[in-house]
Amino acid sequence: MDDLQAVGLGTMGIDDPATIETAIELGYRHLDTAQIYDNESIVGEGIERSALDRDALFVATKVWIDKLGPESIEESTAASLDRLGLANVDLLSVHRPRGDYDPETTLPAFDDLRARGVIEHVGVSNFTVEQLETAREYLAAPIFANQVEYHPLYQPTAALADAQAHDYYLVAYSPLANGRANDIPEVVEIADKHDVTPQAVCLAWLTAKDNLVTIPKASRETHLRANREAPDLTLDPADHETIDSIQREDEIFPE
Numbered sequence: 001m002d003d004l005q006a007v008g009l010g011t012m013g014i015d016d017p018a019t020i021e022t023a024i025e026l027g028y029r030h031l032d033t034a035q036i037y038d039n040e041s042i043v044g045e046g047i048e049r050s051a052l053d054r055d056a057l058f059v060a061t062k063v064w065i066d067k068l069g070p071e072s073i074e075e076s077t078a079a080s081l082d083r084l085g086l087a088n089v090d091l092l093s094v095h096r097p098r099g100d101y102d103p104e105t106t107l108p109a110f111d112d113l114r115a116r117g118v119i120e121h122v123g124v125s126n127f128t129v130e131q132l133e134t135a136r137e138y139l140a141a142p143i144f145a146n147q148v149e150y151h152p153l154y155q156p157t158a159a160l161a162d163a164q165a166h167d168y169y170l171v172a173y174s175p176l177a178n179g180r181a182n183d184i185p186e187v188v189e190i191a192d193k194h195d196v197t198p199q200a201v202c203l204a205w206l207t208a209k210d211n212l213v214t215i216p217k218a219s220r221e222t223h224l225r226a227n228r229e230a231p232d233l234t235l236d237p238a239d240h241e242t243i244d245s246i247q248r249e250d251e252i253f254p255e
């Protein structure tokens, strides 16, 4: 299985190829985009400008819910590749299990793209454990990743346990609570104790978990740099327990 960087780059809202180029210069190798972000061409331009060997990058995109019929998957993936300027993507995911999603027809179309080398791995996003079980019945490829919202205020631990049990990646999105890390008192207190930022605490807490990688979005260079370094921070076991036991269900992107 390809090794995914502990901290990749979430690109939702990034509208300048220079940000992608800077991220690559700073060592980001896992880039996450989606058809619905309307920025695949920006990501592609950043990749091209970086002149990094294509094989050194792990590029992931997602098919939006109105393109999950078999023919639309084929067409829209071809359009994604065109915008990205790539011959293939490393990971193609079902963005959400709704709209045109039908496991019986959607997932074999993903298998077909994989068999033809258009995509390296098949992934899903925003899937519950039950939806993953159903997906496994229809998908020949192993599920490579499930991308879900995961931060101190929303902790889908059942999805993480499933990823660990079946040994695939849980890709934690909105790891900084979509910019709200400074408003979480428990996290701020731990950050003060270690003399680091609340954002570093969120990322260190997440990336210490088995099978979990994360994709904070950052456009400022200071943020890009800090987030790459965050997994070097070792929190105390008690810090992990404190954050693990925050009982809030503030989901930012509900299904």
Ligand SMILES: NC(=O)c1ccc[n+]([C@@H]2O[C@H](COP(=O)([O-])OP(=O)(O)OC[C@H]3O[C@@H](n4cnc5c(N)ncnc54)[C@H](OP(=O)(O)O)[C@@H]3O)[C@@H](O)[C@H]2O)c1
Binding pocket: 009, 010, 011, 012, 013, 032, 033, 095, 125, 126, 147, 148, 172, 173, 174, 175, 176, 177, 178, 179, 197, 199, 200, 215, 216, 217, 218, 219, 220, 222, 223, 224, 226, 227, 253
């Ligand atoms: N699969 C899905 O359905 C789904 C849904 C939502 C998001 N996602 C993915 O997850 C990625 C990240 O989630 P998100 O964009 O919701 O939010 P996020 O990563 O939790 O937070 C991003 C915000 O935090 C700021 N930030 C980043 N690093 C920081 C640092 N070190 N210190 C202080 N502030 C910092 C960013 O500011 P600057 O930009 O100014 O640097 C931005 O405002 C998205 O880009 C997308 O790829 C996936």
